[in-house]
Amino acid sequence: MGHIRLGTLPQSKKWREVVDLLEADASLDEVAAAAARASELDLGRASDDPAFQHVTSLLVQLPFWARSPGFDQVLAGLNFDPNALSSVSSLLANLSGSIDQSFFELGGSSDAGELARSAFLETLSVELRHRLPSLFEPTPQEIRKALASFSSGANFAPLARAFFAKLTYKSLDYYLSRELANHTGANKRFSDDAQRREFESALAQHTVEASRIVEEFAGGWYGKTIWKEQNLDQEAINKFTRYAFKKMRSELVRRREIA
Template sequence: MTGLLAGLDLAVDGRSFDLRSSSDAGELAKAALLESLSIQLHDRLPSLFEPTPQEIRQALASFAAGDAFARLARDFFARLTYRSLDYYLSRELANHTGEDRRFSTDAQRVAFQQALAQHTFEVSRIVEEYAGGWYGKTVWQKQALDRDAIDKFTAYAFKKMRSEFGRRRAVA
């Protein structure tokens, strides 16, 4: 499985026209994708021995089911959202940790980061509810997934996430 993820990492990098122009957002998305795939595949592969190429293909093919795709999408969007928020917050949290500050100890700051990760996972449920139906409908109508459909899915998934964050903020 390590070879698959390393190959995917290289393939994503190779899709850039200019490797020097990779963005922080692109790197966050790639890391979230690789981490999500690693975890989701690990749950589908035998754990005692190194999986065979056939077992890896079967595990990848299992994402073609709407519910499995939905879980993968939720995991990805939760990780990407957390990584994006943490990317910016990590620069500032140190300024708010210490005596007479928001977080008096590192343990409190870590607890905040864990709560943030949990919150992004809970918010991403909205994507899971949408993704399974979207996948089935898109494959049925188009008989494939093209770049345009994936771009529209991604934009709408982010819109749903932002809406859910706003809804939760209004309730709190």
């Protein structure tokens, strides 16, 4: 199976609708919903991309592995160095390097994989630091404990929500950022770059709010799939990500309809 390369939207009829909304100075809700509809096919296919699948498998399985006795062997198998847990920054650097190696073994990276990698590392950075002491540098044991804490349904839910919020925003921005530049300048939708960045920030917050729908089902899915059924296979994870994307797109459209 080939890697998913994004970027076909600007020629589509649905994307033309996004452009028309920008030109008409439509609301953020309308633009976000139209962009979600326009990107539905590409983002729906992302769950079938091997590079994307590798990242989402880490999202689901890394917390589970962190609470197991063989975690050191797992990290060695991921090509982490012995001091990978010396800091959050070191963990993230090793994780990024491991993902790079896996992408290479899969035959190369992909747009979908890179978006997922970026969203995953940013999410893990924020969520881990929320769970670690802020006054002193955390110990490797504390970092491992914080990572393992996401292996419960209640704690996996906000992790998954943050990941899909970032991933959805990055996916929409992947397409929108190029078009927004065409609508920046005198007598255009955005008078300058600062105004455009305000719109982008509002879009990011919009996806955070919409991602509540993911949090509502992610915890139950994790508890049922990982703990009750002991199912860590990739197809189960793929079904979860497909459903999460579907719910995010539906919620963005719904929010536009009630705005």
